Amino acid sequence: xxxxxxxxxxxxxxxxxxxxxxxxxxxxxxxxxxxxxxxxxxxxxxxxxxxxxxxxxxxxxxxxxxxxxxxxxxxxxxxxxxxxxxxxxxxxxxxxxxxxxxxxxxxxxxxxxxxxxxxxxxxxxxxxxxxxxxxxxxxxxxxxxxxxxxxxxxxxxxxxxxxxxxxxxxxxxxxxxxxxxxxxxxxxxxxxxxxxxxxxxxxxxxxxxxxxxxxxxxxxxxxxxxxxxxxxxxxxxxxxxxxxxxxxxxxxxxxxxxxxxxxxxxxxxxxxxxxxxxxxxxxxxxxxxxxxxxxxxxxxxxxxxxxxxxxxxxxxxxxxxxxxxxxxxxxxxxxxxxxxxxxxxxxxxxxxxxxxxxxxxxxxxxxxxxxxxxxxxxxxxxxxxxxxxxxxxxxxxxxxxxxxxxxxxxxxxxxxxxxxxxxxxxxxxxxxxxxxxxxxxxxxxxxxxxxxxxxxxxxxxxxxxxxxxxxxxxxxxxxxxxxxxxxxxxxxxxxxxxxxxxxxxxxxxxxxxxxxxxxxxxxxxxxxxxxxxxxxxxxxxxxxxxxxxxxxxxxxxxxxxxxxxxxxxxxxxxxxx
Numbered sequence: 001x002x003x004x005x006x007x008x009x010x011x012x013x014x015x016x017x018x019x020x021x022x023x024x025x026x027x028x029x030x031x032x033x034x035x036x037x038x039x040x041x042x043x044x045x046x047x048x049x050x051x052x053x054x055x056x057x058x059x060x061x062x063x064x065x066x067x068x069x070x071x072x073x074x075x076x077x078x079x080x081x082x083x084x085x086x087x088x089x090x091x092x093x094x095x096x097x098x099x100x101x102x103x104x105x106x107x108x109x110x111x112x113x114x115x116x117x118x119x120x121x122x123x124x125x126x127x128x129x130x131x132x133x134x135x136x137x138x139x140x141x142x143x144x145x146x147x148x149x150x151x152x153x154x155x156x157x158x159x160x161x162x163x164x165x166x167x168x169x170x171x172x173x174x175x176x177x178x179x180x181x182x183x184x185x186x187x188x189x190x191x192x193x194x195x196x197x198x199x200x201x202x203x204x205x206x207x208x209x210x211x212x213x214x215x216x217x218x219x220x221x222x223x224x225x226x227x228x229x230x231x232x233x234x235x236x237x238x239x240x241x242x243x244x245x246x247x248x249x250x251x252x253x254x255x256x257x258x259x260x261x262x263x264x265x266x267x268x269x270x271x272x273x274x275x276x277x278x279x280x281x282x283x284x285x286x287x288x289x290x291x292x293x294x295x296x297x298x299x300x301x302x303x304x305x306x307x308x309x310x311x312x313x314x315x316x317x318x319x320x321x322x323x324x325x326x327x328x329x330x331x332x333x334x335x336x337x338x339x340x341x342x343x344x345x346x347x348x349x350x351x352x353x354x355x356x357x358x359x360x361x362x363x364x365x366x367x368x369x370x371x372x373x374x375x376x377x378x379x380x381x382x383x384x385x386x387x388x389x390x391x392x393x394x395x396x397x398x399x400x401x402x403x404x405x406x407x408x409x410x411x412x413x414x415x416x417x418x419x420x421x422x423x424x425x426x427x428x429x430x431x432x433x434x435x436x437x438x439x440x441x442x443x444x445x446x447x448x449x450x451x452x453x454x455x456x457x458x459x460x461x462x463x464x465x466x467x468x469x470x471x472x473x474x475x476x477x478x479x480x481x482x483x484x485x486x487x488x489x490x491x492x493x494x495x496x497x498x499x500x501x502x503x504x505x506x507x508x509x510x511x512x513x514x515x516x517x518x519x520x521x522x523x524x525x526x527x528x529x530x531x532x533x534x535x536x537x538x539x540x541x542x543x544x545x546x547x548x549x550x551x552x553x554x555x556x557x558x559x560x561x562x563x564x565x566x567x568x569x570x571x572x573x574x575x576x577x
Contacts, residue, residue: 019126023117024133056149063153071157081154082260088150089252092143093179099139100183107135108184109191109298118298128290132283136180142499147172151259158263167262171255171272174279178251181282185289191297251275328422332430336406357394357442361449382529384460387450388467389518395443395468396475396510403435403479404506405497407572408487424573428480432565436476443472459546463521467553471517474561475510481564482506484571513560520552 014022067081108114108131117127151168154160257271322330447468451461486502497503522529528541 014122014126016123016125016129019122020129020133023122023126023130026113027134056152059146059149060153060156063149064156067153067157081157082256085150085154085260086253086256089175089256090250092147093175093250093252096140096143096176096179097183100135100180101187103135103139104131104180104184104187105191107131107138108187108294114298124291124294125287128287128294132180132184132286135184136176139180139183140176144172144176154259154263160263164259164262167272168259171258171275174275175251175255177279178275178282181279181286185282185286188286188289188293188297191300192293251278254278328426329430332427333434336430336434339409340402357446361446361453383454384451384456384464385518385522385529387447387454388464388521389514391443391446391450391468392471392475392514392517393511394446395439395472396479396507396514398439398442399435399475399479399510400498400503400506403431403439403476404483404503405488406431406435406480407483408489408497425569428484428565428569428572432476432480432568435480436473439476440469440472443468457541459541463546463549463553466550467517467521467557470553470557470561471514474513474557474564477561477565477568478509478513479506481568481571482509484568509560513556516556516560517553520556521549524548524552 066084071081151165155164251274254271254274257268258275261267261271319330319334322333325333444465447464448461451464456464482502482505486500486505488497488500488502525541525545528545
């Protein structure tokens, strides 16, 4: 019997469009399978849908009131609304580009199924198309959800029709494609120069720096000047600035001009043509680069990053400082610290946090609360409560990002910890204080600095410090409890873990805790707060008011901190998965 040699030849590649469908199908089937296995349809989807609906409703109500107020201002109002949309789209465009840089690296070079895909009879164009769509979906879904209420607000306020929604969809597609194609191309070039695993660290660091510069740039530009015509020489200059495009070379401005132009009855198809032509050029350029560079880049992607022990003297000094904790607790804390600082995607986010805190403190510094002597006392009192609310929200977000994923990031090492004679209480203790101590330092610095800027009395300063300390301890316990109860072991990227159902539930419970503390304090101090009004007699807080406020704060935070910590210990002891 003879065997035809052609039977051992590789089959002909399938068409590109079919390759895209076949390569994306396993992803969709896997997501549906995980949803069915985890009972997502019965439990998690209602929670996510309810949370998304509440967020959509809140943004819609606030945005509608804002645009209605702007619309009532003749001449200037519609121009400000257009600028506001352009600014929002510019911010989203920056977020899209940064997230596509990270997502493209995982999709094109670090995904575990790439070995099978390269052995499959698929054309290079099919691989590029499938991975580009996967990158776009992974990095754009959150921005898409946030843009939905924005478009709905403009549709409701300016009496849009169905054509407006269709136009929004038609312009949104290239708006999302452009940063996806550019991010993929930039990632390809970086991997050509650096090994992929080292490029991941570089991308994370560059993304964080770019995001920080974006935030600082927006704050330095002082967009609030647009609502203050007195800062310009005359009204003609002010209107000229408003009528001109803010960023004529960016897709965000093209989309804003497309949508606002249609609502104003001055639709110009040139902006839509710019969007689609730029998107087509970006995708085509990315495809050409993919065909020319991807084989060599994928080969370089298999190179590992350099492994070496650096800064051992610093770690030794840190270990000496932790020696009073005992051997086991010291080593657990050192392990968590080493893992954190070895991952650039983790520690580099501290830079963004520092920038956001700088902007927050700066905003407190420039608040116009001293413009009216009769109202300054009342405004300062209200800002103190608002400052506690905002600081608590920031700390909850930090705990969600760094404490909540701590248990999930243990991953496969949990079996080693469970099989060892390690006491579960010691494990929970190390996780809790490893997150609580840094957040406490941040909380104290933020609270003391902002209250010092506001010039509050020593009694109010003491109440704020006690409140933020006890709130921090409670929020860390809640983050740890939810992270142990609803872990997400299958996700390697720590940044994706807080977006799970457990992360959302933690944020909800943290908001409830924060609202309970602030509401209790305001009720206890209501006499002092109202005394700052011009028609009331100004006075300092009484001892009874302060004792009642301290008691309410300590009681609420103890309840919201003690029980979650006990839940975390029990779940770890039971080996919760």
